[in-house]
Amino acid sequence: IVAATTGAGADDDDDDGGDGAGAAEEAESTEDDAAAEEGGEEDADESEDATAKTEIGKRERAKLREMQKLKKQKIQEILDSQNASIDADMNKKGKGRLKYLLQQTEIFAHFAKGSQAAEKKNRGKGRHASKVTEEEEDEEYLKEEDALAAGGTRLLIQPSCINGKMRDYQLAGLNWLIRLYENGINGILADEMGLGKTLQTISLLGYLHEFRGITGPHMVVAPKSTLGNWMKEIQRFCPVLRAVKFLGNPEERNHIRENLLAPGKFDVCVTSFEMAIKEKTALRRFSWRYIIIDEAHRIKNENSLLSKTMRLFSTNYRLLITGTPLQNNLHELWSLLNFLLPEIFSSAETFDEWFQISGENDQHEVVQQLHKVLRPFLLRRLKSDVEKGLPPKKETILKVGMSEMQKQYYRALLQKDLEVINAGGERKRLLNIAMQLRKCCNHPYLFQGAEPGPPYTTGDHLIENAGKMVLLDKLLPKLKARDSRVLIFSQMTRLLDILEDYLMYRGYQYCRIDGNTGGDDRDASIEAFNKPGSEKFIFLLSTRAGGLGINLATADIVVLYDSDW
Template sequence: GLGKTLQTISLLGYLHEQRGITGPHLVIVPKSTLHNWMNEFKRWCPIIRARKFHGNQEERNRQKEELISPGKFDVCVTSYEMVIKEKGHLKKFHWRYIIIDEAHRIKNENSLLSRVIRMFHSNYRLLITGTPLQNNLHELWALLNFLLPDVFSSAEKFDEWFQIDSESQKDEAVLQLHKLLRPFLLRRVKAEVEKGLPPKKETILKIGLSEMQLKWYKQLMQKDIDAINGAGERSRLLNIVMQLRKCCNHPYLFQGAEPGPPFTTDMHLIENAGKMMLLDKLLPRLKERGSRVLIFSQMTRLLDILEDYLLFRGHKYCRIDGNTSGEDREAGIDAFNEEGSEKFCFLLSTRAGGLGINLATADIVILYDSDWNPQVDLQAMDRAHRIGQKKEVHVYRFCSENSIEEKVIEKAYKKLKLDALVIQQGRLQDAGGQKSVKKEDLLEMVRNGADKIFSATGSTITDADIEAIISKGEEETEDLNNRLQKFSESAIKFTLDGNMSIYDYQDEKGEFSGVPSGVDMKAYVAANWIGPGTRERKKVKYNENEYYRDKMTVGRSAPKGPRLPKIPVMHDFQFFDVQRLTALFEQEANFEVMKHQQEQKRSLAISQGASEETIAKMEEEFKDPNLPQPLTEDEMLEKDRLLEAGFSNWNKREFNYFIRACEKHGRADISAIAADIEGKTFEEVKEYSQIFWERIGE
C-alpha cells in the first residue's frame, strides 16, 4: 500500500516519454496481482503497451505469436510460475528492465525461480518488496547478488563482513551495512507517503481449548511422549508441532474427529473449537458495526471448515487460496471491492492471499493462526491497511491459551526485532539469526503449558466474556508492543535493558543530573561503563524420569548451597596477577564450603535431638587448625590491592586500538597513541603502555 506499483510504472513512463526508451521490460509479479498491475498500467500510463503473459499452454502459444514478440509490446507482465515454464521464450529477449514484485520470493538463491531469472539478459534490475529482511542477513545477500552479481559474488565473503564477535565489530558492521545499502535501497514507510492513513491496531485474543480439543491435545502429547522428553529426532518434533497447531485450530482437521456419518453442519462445528466460538461471537458484532472482514489461515482445509461455518450462519463471502485460478481471483477481488458489495467475509490462505492484492474496503483482519515468519502476517494485514483505507484497521490475532501457539507468536515477535534493528535502526543485534528452529526451541514449544493442558477443563464463552477477552487482549498486546518499542529505542541508545539508558539515568537519591558540562561524552560513557556479566546456559533435562520427577515435586525447594565469592573475569590484556588472585579466591571458597557443611551437620544433629555435649564436641572439632581457614586481614587487603592493580577499565576494543596505534605511531609516541583511543587520557595510556611492554613476554 505504499505506491510501489505506481512508482515503478512512473519510472517506465519516464523512460518512455523523456528518454525514448520504450522497452522491452519484464515485470514478474505474484499471480494474485497480475490483474491489478494491468489495471494500474491502463490507469496511469496508457501509452505503454503492457501485455499480460499468462494462461494455459494454448493461450500462451497464441500470446507468444500475437503479443510477446519483438516490436509488439513494451512491457511483459507475467507471474513467477510462467517465468519458470516459459524461460526458453523469455530468454531470447534482451530486457531493458527486469522488475520483480514481492522480491522476497528470490531470497533463497538456490530456488528454481532465482536460478531461472539469473539466466535472463538485462541492462537494469529492480526489486520491489515491503519486507527485504525476513530471517537473516544471508537472504539480504541473495537479493543484492541478483542486483549486482559482480559486487556481491561470494556469500561467504558477505557473511564474513558481518561476522559479529565483539562490540567493536558490531559497530563497524553496522556502518558497513549502512554504507553498503545506501546506493541500492530506496526505503519508504507508510507514515512518509500517506499522512492521512488511519492507524492499525493489533490485538492478540487468547481463548481456551474446547473439551474435544483438550482430548486430542492430550492424546497427541501422550502418543509421542518419548520425543517430547527429548529422545526423538528434530523432524519428529516438527511433526508434533504441526499436529498440535492443527489441534489448536480445529479438531475436525483430524480424521475421525467429526461426529458422523451422516456429516452435518451444525452447532457442533462451532462448539468443538475454542477459536470458532470466539469467531462466532465476534462476527455478528462486527457486522452490526458495518465492518467487513478478512480471515487468514495457513491451512486450506481449515478454510473449508470456515466456509461451512459461513454458509451455516448465512454470511456472504469470497475465497482465495493456492488452488484458486487467476480469473477466479480477479472476480473475487472485484466482487468484494465493488461499491455496495454484499460480501461480508473474505477467506484467504496467508501465503496465496497475502501478497500484493488490494482489499482496502475491509477494515478488520482476523489471523486465525500465526505464521512462523512474522513478515508473512504483516503482508496479510497490509491487504487492508493500505493507501485508500478510510477506517481504522483492527487486527485480531487468535491464540489458544497455554498451548504451543503462544510460543509461535513469541518467536515471530523476536524475528520482528531483527527487522527493527537491522533495516529500521541499522543495528545488527540478533542478525545472524539461525535459519531453522533449533531442537531445544521445539521442545520448549511443545512442552509449553503441558501441565495446564492436563489439568484444564473445556471452555465455553458467552457474549459478556467476549468483552473481557477483547479488553484483556488489548492490554496484553499493548504491553508486548511497548516492550518491542522500548527494545528498538534502547537499541539506538546502546542499551538492551528496555527502559534504562546511560543518557538519562537517575540514581536512587536523584543526585545524578546528567553528564557534567564540558565533559567529552564518549570519554564519560567509557569511564562509567559497567560490562555485563557472563551468561550461563540453562540446563535442560532430557531424561524422562527426571522430567516427571521434577513435575511431581512441585513446591519443595532445593537446599541452598553456600554463597561462594565470585571470581571476576580477568582478561590477559588487563594484566591482573591471575595466579595469586585465583589462589586467594579458592582459599575463600574452600572456607565458605566447609562452613556451610559444618552448619548443615549442626542443624541435622539438633533436629535429630543430639545432646548439648555432642554439639559442643562437634563445635570443638570444627576449630581444627588443619581445616580451611578464612582470609586474614592482610590477605583481604592484598586481594583488594591486586584487583585494583589490574586494568579492569580497559576492554578488548581499546586494547585492539592500542595495538594498532603502536604499529602505526611506534611504541614511544604516547600522545599520538592516546589520540587514537577514544575515552582514554594521556596518563592512562602512558601507565598501560609501561606495564604492557614490561609484561609482554608472559
C-alpha cells in the same frame, strides 16, 4: 530542478502552447484566413508532435548509450583499483577490505543522494528515524544540497499519463527512481507493504513514456498469483502502456509469442517466475530497458535456477521490489549486490575469501557495513513515517477458553493417548505435538473421527465444540450490523473448510482464496469482493496465499483466527 509542464501557453486561447511569435502572426491574419488554415494547422501540429516525440526518443537512446559507456569506464576504474589493492596486500583482513569497498562504491552512491535529500527533509521524525548528532546532520544536508545543485530532474507534479492522485511520498519515490535512471544505477524499492510500490513503479514507466520517449520494452517478473493485479494496476493507473501477460499453456504461450510479444507491439511484458525460466529463450530475444522483479527476495540464492535465469537477460536497468530487502546472511547480501552491481560483485568465491570472518561480533559488523553498501541503492519508508494521516492500527487479542471437547483432546495429547484422538489413524501424523496442540486450539474437527457422523451434518455443534467459533459467531453479526466487511485469515486450509461450512450454515456471503485457487478464480474473487455494492461480507484467506499481491482495501476488519508463530 524542473517541473512537469501542463502544456499551457502564453494566452488562454492557445491550447497547443504556441510561442508569442505564432500568436502575433495569427492576430494579424483575418478571421477567414484563420478558419481556412485551421484544419491544416491542426494536422501540421499533430505531425510536429509525432516528429518531436520521435526526436526525443532518439536523443534519449543516444544519451542512454553514452551513460552506459561512462558507467563502464567507472566500473573498470573500480576493478583496476581493486585488483591493484589485492595484489599489493593479499593478507588484508575482511573488515579492511570492506572499508575499501565502501569507498569504491561511493563512486555510484553519490548519484542517489541528491534525490534522497528532498525525501529526507520531508520525512517526519517517527519512532523509526535514526538518531544522528547535530554535526552529522548538518554535514549530511550540505552534501545533499551539493548533489541537488548538480542538476537532474525532480518532478513537482505527477506525469499526466498517471491516473489518480499520487501521494507526496509516492511522488518522492518516483523522483528517486528517476534519479537512479538518469545516472544508470539499479535499485531496490523496499517500502513497507501498502505504500504503493506497484504504483510508483508504474509511474516510472509512465514517466519514461511521457517525458523521455521510451516505450520499452520493459519486463515485470512477479509471483504468478500477482500477475492479475499487475495487469489491472497498469490499466488503471497508466492505460497508455501496452501490457501483455505472458502466461498459459504451451498453445496459449505460442499464440502470445507470435501475435502479441513482438517488437513494437507491446511496452510491458508481465510474466511469472516460472514462465521466465520456461520461456527464457523467447525472452532473451529482447534487449529490455527495465527488468523489474517483484518479491525480489526470491533471487537471494544465487544458485537457484530462477536467480541464474534472471541474470541471463540483457537489460539497461534492474529494479527490485521487496518488503524485506536486508538479510543478515552474508551470502544472501552478496546475491543482491551481485544483481545490482554485477560488474563489481562478480565472483561469489572472491567475496567469500574477502569476508572469512570467524567471530560472531565481527560477522555482525561486516553485515552492518554491507547494509551500508546497499543503502544508496535502496529506498525504504514505513507507514509510521509517511502516512501521518492514518489512524493507528488497533490490534486486540481476545483470549478464549476451550470447549469441553477441546479440553478432552488437549488432555489426551499431553498424555500422548494417541488412539483416543486419532480414531485408529496413522500414528506418524501425531508426532509433531506442537502442531497437534495448535489444531486442537483451532477446532477439534481437524482431527480424524472427531466430527459426529456419518452422516455428517452442519449444525450448532460446529460452533459449540470450538471456543474460537463461539466467539466468532458472536462477533460477526455485530460487524455485519455496522456494515463492516471482514477478512478472516488462517494458517490451515482445512480450517478454512470448517469456516466455509459455518458461513454457509449462517447464510453469510463470502469469497475464498488459498494455495489451490487458480489465477483466474483468484482475480474473479477479488473483483467480486471489491466491486461497488458487493454483497460479499467475508473473505476467507490462507495466510500464505492471501498475504501476497492482493488488494482488498474495501475491508475494514481483519480477523487472524490463528497467528503465525
